Amino acid sequence: MSGVRVLVGTRKGAFVLASDARRQDWQVSGPHFAGWEVYHVAGSPADPDRLYASQSSGWFGQVIQRSDDGGRNWEAVGNDFTYAGVPGQHQWYDGTLRPWEFTRVWHLEPSLTDPDTVYAGVQDAALFKTTDGAQTWEEVRGLREHGSGPDWQPGAGGMCLHTILLDPSDENRMIIAISAAGVFRTEDGGANWDPINKGLLSNGIPSPAAEVGHCVHNLAMHPSRPQTIFMQKHWDVMRSDDGGDSWTEISGDLPTDFGFPIAVHSHEPETVYVVPITSDGQHFPPEGKLRVYRSRTGGHEWEPLTAGLPQQHCYVDILRDAMAVDSLDECGIYFGTTGGQVYASADSGDSWTAIVRDLPPVLSVEVQTLP
């Protein structure tokens, strides 16, 4: 019988939440790597039992863990993320230049076809790749060596490469996002990259329409439409229909267009989900009401989804990698909060239940749809 496995990274470990396709009764395992920050856990689309986790700590640095049995057993694998060549410099908060320095892996994106191939987005922003199941990592150096590198700067959470979109129709095409630099695209497997930020306007940078410097929070793409990309920016919800060459705002009637994650319905490419957050200075939902907003029109027109979500006294945040969709017949949506709740909807967002309520602050949520 088919089912789902929800992979949750938190400030104090990882958790695996599993259910059959009804998504009503959940088995919770964890914490794995107890006490460590787990920024991301991801499963291979080519082998659901192959999982990768980014485990880190301010004391002991970065560890990468791999499971070959769906998360029951884990093995520490390669954690040497050495920048290729001379690391170079980027902007620092005070306007000075600072050398690139590796801190942690924010995001792991396994290949769509090969369980041993994984991309890693790291802080300070760079893209790494393994082709041996994470035993060794090599930087995709063309990105960091793009000429705009000295103009990249850290957001409040650090200068991180946090989003990686792989085009299922073209293995050489990839889109990534960096806070705060913007969106970049390669058409040749990573050798060359172009910034694709035309149409973004960011008032927090000296030139609002600059080629780079934008604080893009998250991207989403439906696999059947790789030319259409949705974006939650620091402020503004955006879309592109030309593969990122140009962007238009679709915030429409959202109560606020600040937020972190964005997701696309697994069967409806024009159905999009965001979680509005009050502002950059108030990282909690407006009016203390936790509302997911859904657009069935590809943006502009949004409806609040509230059934089962707290509608008073709720002051949690939902981080950029903490929302995901499954691909069961009735699309499931999942998101985690900084208050430790993981909410699930088995009906495309119409109603929600908390799978767990008291985990450590949730950093990331991914979901695997199991055969």
Add this chain to the structure above:
Amino acid sequence: MIRVVLPAHLCALAKCGKEIQLDAGATQRAVLDELEARYPALRGTLRDPNTGHRRAFVRFFACEEDLSHEPPDAPLPAPVAAGTEPLLVIGAMAGG
């Protein structure tokens, strides 16, 4: 024989007991080299893999002394070299 006591997080990572015994030379560098060779999961957790510098929040204590700022090739205290006292690897008190 050198005795090394690891913090709980690293014992879990290396899947080893709290105290381990190593056949290693009596310097920090020799001990860490042998420790990483025997437990590859610990590579990069105590010192930067490229520079070899100790991580900022990792400390080395022995015989009621803080050896963290000793040069990596300095001799360890005689009781550590003799195996009568352990080298303590400590996660510094910081954070929550």
